[in-house]
Structures are given as structure tokens and as C-alpha cells.
Amino acid sequence: MPPKLARRTTEMRPFLAMEVMERAFEMERAGENVIHLEIGEPDFPAHPAAANACIHAIESGETHYTDSRGLSALREAIADDHRRRFGVDVEPERIIVSNGTSPAMLLVFSLLVGEGDEVVLATPHYPCYPNFIRMSGGVPVLVPTDPAAGYAMDVEAVRRALTPRTRAIVVSSPANPTGAVQSEETLRGLASLGIPIISDEIYDGLLYDGAKVTSALQISDDAYVLDGFSKRYAMTGYRLGYAIVPLESVRAIQVMQQNLFISANCFVQHAGVAVLRDQGDALEEMLAAYTRRRRLLIDGLRELGFRLPVEPKGAFYVFADARAFDSDSLRLAFALLERAKVGTTPGIDFGESGEGWLRFAYANSEAAIEAALERLAAVLPTLR
Ligand SMILES: Cc1ncc(COP(=O)(O)O)c(C=O)c1O
Structure with missing residues (x-):
């Protein structure tokens, strides 16, 4: 007989960025190469x-x-x-x-x-x-x-x-x-x-x-x-x-x-x-890299047909309107993960108003972002 769980736990919604990441880890264990743009985790080493x-x-x-x-x-x-x-x-x-x-x-x-x-x-x-x-x-x-x-x-x-x-x-x-x-x-x-x-x-x-x-x-x-x-x-x-x-x-x-x-x-x-x-210049160095990646990702996503009404001013995310491809962000994020091997976070994770959008984190290298854009370019036209 399963235990009767408290409502506060059964009502808690899954953190979808984590769900995508955990599925990506599973794919990696099976030998696939996945580019992670789903998770909000700096790829830099911790402050020295x-x-x-x-x-x-x-x-x-x-x-x-x-x-x-x-x-x-x-x-x-x-x-x-x-x-x-x-x-x-x-x-x-x-x-x-x-x-x-x-x-x-x-x-x-x-x-x-x-x-x-x-x-x-x-x-x-x-x-x-x-x-x-x-x-x-x-x-x-x-x-x-x-x-x-x-x-x-x-x-x-x-x-x-x-x-x-x-x-x-x-x-x-x-x-x-x-x-x-x-x-x-x-x-x-x-x-x-x-x-x-x-x-x-x-x-x-x-x-x-x-x-x-x-x-x-x-x-x-x-x-x-x-x-x-x-x-x-x-x-x-x-x-x-x-x-x-x-x-x-x-x-x-x-x-x-x-x-x-x-x-x-x-x-x-x-x-x-x-x-x-000991603040040092670790933050400035990260920031210089984030600045380049941000530009690369914003321009690349726009070229692919994502809509970005405003450019992000902080953090390391680009939140892009993906309704040109699919209005169901969960379905789209998992399709991109399975078919393009690119992890993104479905906009619905951030509330109903995020439905139809995807979050891309640029906490990954420029080379990885470039490769992700190429993979997306190959798969997105098949989804329209
Ligand atoms: C807005 C915001 N607040 C808090 C946190 C949690 O950070 P911490 O790792 O310090 O628990 C995150 C993590 O992604 C975040 O995006």
C-alpha cells in the first residue's frame, strides 16, 4: 500500500530545467552527445x-x-x-x-x-x-x-x-x-x-x-x-x-x-x-566571455526564426519566443533534445505566460553554442 503523501509534496511541480537535464544525462549514459543549454549553471571553474x-x-x-x-x-x-x-x-x-x-x-x-x-x-x-x-x-x-x-x-x-x-x-x-x-x-x-x-x-x-x-x-x-x-x-x-x-x-x-x-x-x-x-578579476573574465556568448546566441536564435522582442540585460539566459515552431514548449524542448541533441528549458517552467517560449542558457562555451545553433538549424525546419 503506497504511503499517503502530504499535499505539499504532491502539489509541487517538477523543475522542468532539471527534468530536461536528467533526460539529457540518460542520453549521455547511452553514448549520445548532448549540448546543454538548459541549465543555469556556470561552466566556469569556481572562483580561484x-x-x-x-x-x-x-x-x-x-x-x-x-x-x-x-x-x-x-x-x-x-x-x-x-x-x-x-x-x-x-x-x-x-x-x-x-x-x-x-x-x-x-x-x-x-x-x-x-x-x-x-x-x-x-x-x-x-x-x-x-x-x-x-x-x-x-x-x-x-x-x-x-x-x-x-x-x-x-x-x-x-x-x-x-x-x-x-x-x-x-x-x-x-x-x-x-x-x-x-x-x-x-x-x-x-x-x-x-x-x-x-x-x-x-x-x-x-x-x-x-x-x-x-x-x-x-x-x-x-x-x-x-x-x-x-x-x-x-x-x-x-x-x-x-x-x-x-x-x-x-x-x-x-x-x-x-x-x-x-x-x-x-x-x-x-x-x-x-x-x-580576494575579488580578483575572475568575474570580469567570466563577464567578457558571457558578453561574447550572449551576442552569438541572440543573433543566432534570431537568424533561426526565434523572436526576441527584447535583449536580456543580465544573468546568462536568452528567453525566446518559439511559437513559429511549436506552441507547446514542453513538447518542443523534448523534440529538440531527442532530435537535435540540444537541451533547452521549456517556457512553461516559468509560468503560463512563458508557454510557447524556450530558455537558452549561455553558460556554455562559444564552440558549444555555435554547434548547438547548427544542430538546431538542421532540425527546426522539420518542426514548423
Ligand atoms: C533566480 C534564482 N534564484 C535562486 C537560485 C538558486 O540558487 P542557489 O544555487 O544559490 O540555491 C537560482 C538558481 O538557478 C535562480 O535562478
């Missing part, structure tokens, strides 16, 4: 300071629990880093370090969202946000954004979506999958609505065409910033992230962290300190 710091920490016996909020050296380094990037003073006491941004997200949504509470977010959106909200018993309230307007969040539309049950507004800038960057004016407008902002700033630093990110903390203290080391420092597998929260929320988050995770990995936290202290 990370490995040595981690090894040194392990060899020095830094292998124990830490303060549940994180090592004070790391919280101070994160506060300094936020000041350096945004010119905002943040007390280290407001920072909670976690094993990746995702656990920080779980803590913040769990803190703010109860049964029947609502959270407003833009769509297309990072696939996991609604799942976190629903897991907390909440209801995601989606506000569409328009590619022709650069996916700017419409403050009036957000205002109309507010109800007495609204507990937070999610902002993601630069965003996954659109690469959109929200202007300071939009952030000010959203903050003026008087609802806490949850601001996912994990792609800050990966910016093009002179785009600049405004941190929610530059605008309001009533903000919960989510950030981490996965993208800016190519440290996905280290699992290191953090939340910066209003001072009065720290204690409740600390208690959750004590119970749910105890603390982030000690030696990985030491890697975080080293990376923040």
Missing part, C-alpha cells in the same frame, strides 16, 4: 580563491557546526560586499548564511507566508518561487510582465493585485529566465506599496549593455534580500547563499535555521570569506 580556502579550512579542523546565522567573519564580509556593490550599510547582524540561496528562500517564505496568505510575483518567473509559496500554504498571485516593455514590473498592476492577505512582493533582478533588470523607479514604486519586498539579487554582477542593478536595500529597510555565491562566483556546488533581513526578523529566522539546518557548512563558509576578500 574558493578551493584553497576550503581545503585549508578542512585541514585546519574547521569541520564543525557554526553559529546558526553563519561565521561572523563571513557575515561581515557579506556586509562589506553589499556596501561595495550598492553603497548601502547593512549591519552584519541582519545576515543569515545558508547552504545556497534556495534554503535562504525557504526560510524567508516560511517566515512571511502562512496558510492562505498571498505573495505577488511577476511572470515569467523563476520556477521555484510558487512552489516555495505553496509549500508555506500560501497562494502565488501572478502579475504578467510584457517583453515589449523589457519585462518591467507594472507598479499599478501590482497595486491592483494586493489584498489584505498580501504578505510580500517578489522582485528578481536580473531575472531568470528573462534577464530583465528592474529600474530604480520601479523598485521605488513597489516599495511605496507598503508591503515587504523579497528581492532575489543572485544574478547581480552578470550585467550587459551598461545595465545596473538596484538593491532593494537601497530603497527600503523593509526588504528581504536573497543572494549567494552560485552565479557570480560560479560556486553552485559549494552551496553557499544568504538572506539579509530586517533586524526584527532575524531572531525568527535564526530559530528556523537552528531547527531546520543547524548551520551552513563550516569550511564552505571559509571559502566564502576568501572569495569576498
Whole structure:
């Protein structure tokens, strides 16, 4: 007799980028060559300071629990880093370090969202946000954004979506999958609505065409910033992230962290300190490569017949209208995987408004992107 599973797990939707990747791995195990443009994972090695710091920490016996909020050296380094990037003073006491941004997200949504509470977010959106909200018993309230307007969040539309049950507004800038960057004016407008902002700033630093990110903390203290080391420092597998929260929320988050995770990995936290202290030019080098790849992919996709109403300003994704080939994005992504051996993420992963679109990640080499475009050119005409 199968166990009766809790509704919060049966209602959770699969993360389709992962589903495509897992099928691609299966094909690779069977000897196929697949080009991965589906997953949001930098192909660069982790920041050079990370490995040595981690090894040194392990060899020095830094292998124990830490303060549940994180090592004070790391919280101070994160506060300094936020000041350096945004010119905002943040007390280290407001920072909670976690094993990746995702656990920080779980803590913040769990803190703010109860049964029947609502959270407003833009769509297309990072696939996991609604799942976190629903897991907390909440209801995601989606506000569409328009590619022709650069996916700017419409403050009036957000205002109309507010109800007495609204507990937070999610902002993601630069965003996954659109690469959109929200202007300071939009952030000010959203903050003026008087609802806490949850601001996912994990792609800050990966910016093009002179785009600049405004941190929610530059605008309001009533903000919960989510950030981490996965993208800016190519440290996905280290699992290191953090939340910066209003001072009065720290204690409740600390208690959750004590119970749910105890603390982030000690030696990985030491890697975080080293990376923040020794910025070097790893980010600039990655950015130069991303800039070339972005151009290659945008131009190549347009040539193939994908529609791109706006060019992404940040992150490492191109979100392209694929309806010229198929309006069912899941079917199209799997057809391209099976027939062209190119992994892409179906737009439906990012909400209904993404249906008919595909996300291409340029976290892969120029040679791989060129080869993927060639493979797509051979298969797409057969799909129209
Ligand atoms: C917008 C966004 N937030 C958070 C995350 C999770 O990052 P982490 O690896 O730090 O858990 C991702 C990962 O793709 C993301 O795209």
C-alpha cells in the first residue's frame, strides 16, 4: 500500500530545467552527445580563491557546526560586499548564511507566508518561487510582465493585485529566465506599496549593455534580500547563499535555521570569506566571455526564426519566443533534445505566460553554442 503523501509534496511541480537535464544525462549514459543549454549553471571553474580556502579550512579542523546565522567573519564580509556593490550599510547582524540561496528562500517564505496568505510575483518567473509559496500554504498571485516593455514590473498592476492577505512582493533582478533588470523607479514604486519586498539579487554582477542593478536595500529597510555565491562566483556546488533581513526578523529566522539546518557548512563558509576578500578579476573574465556568448546566441536564435522582442540585460539566459515552431514548449524542448541533441528549458517552467517560449542558457562555451545553433538549424525546419 503506497504511503499517503502530504499535499505539499504532491502539489509541487517538477523543475522542468532539471527534468530536461536528467533526460539529457540518460542520453549521455547511452553514448549520445548532448549540448546543454538548459541549465543555469556556470561552466566556469569556481572562483580561484574558493578551493584553497576550503581545503585549508578542512585541514585546519574547521569541520564543525557554526553559529546558526553563519561565521561572523563571513557575515561581515557579506556586509562589506553589499556596501561595495550598492553603497548601502547593512549591519552584519541582519545576515543569515545558508547552504545556497534556495534554503535562504525557504526560510524567508516560511517566515512571511502562512496558510492562505498571498505573495505577488511577476511572470515569467523563476520556477521555484510558487512552489516555495505553496509549500508555506500560501497562494502565488501572478502579475504578467510584457517583453515589449523589457519585462518591467507594472507598479499599478501590482497595486491592483494586493489584498489584505498580501504578505510580500517578489522582485528578481536580473531575472531568470528573462534577464530583465528592474529600474530604480520601479523598485521605488513597489516599495511605496507598503508591503515587504523579497528581492532575489543572485544574478547581480552578470550585467550587459551598461545595465545596473538596484538593491532593494537601497530603497527600503523593509526588504528581504536573497543572494549567494552560485552565479557570480560560479560556486553552485559549494552551496553557499544568504538572506539579509530586517533586524526584527532575524531572531525568527535564526530559530528556523537552528531547527531546520543547524548551520551552513563550516569550511564552505571559509571559502566564502576568501572569495569576498580576494575579488580578483575572475568575474570580469567570466563577464567578457558571457558578453561574447550572449551576442552569438541572440543573433543566432534570431537568424533561426526565434523572436526576441527584447535583449536580456543580465544573468546568462536568452528567453525566446518559439511559437513559429511549436506552441507547446514542453513538447518542443523534448523534440529538440531527442532530435537535435540540444537541451533547452521549456517556457512553461516559468509560468503560463512563458508557454510557447524556450530558455537558452549561455553558460556554455562559444564552440558549444555555435554547434548547438547548427544542430538546431538542421532540425527546426522539420518542426514548423
Ligand atoms: C533566480 C534564482 N534564484 C535562486 C537560485 C538558486 O540558487 P542557489 O544555487 O544559490 O540555491 C537560482 C538558481 O538557478 C535562480 O535562478
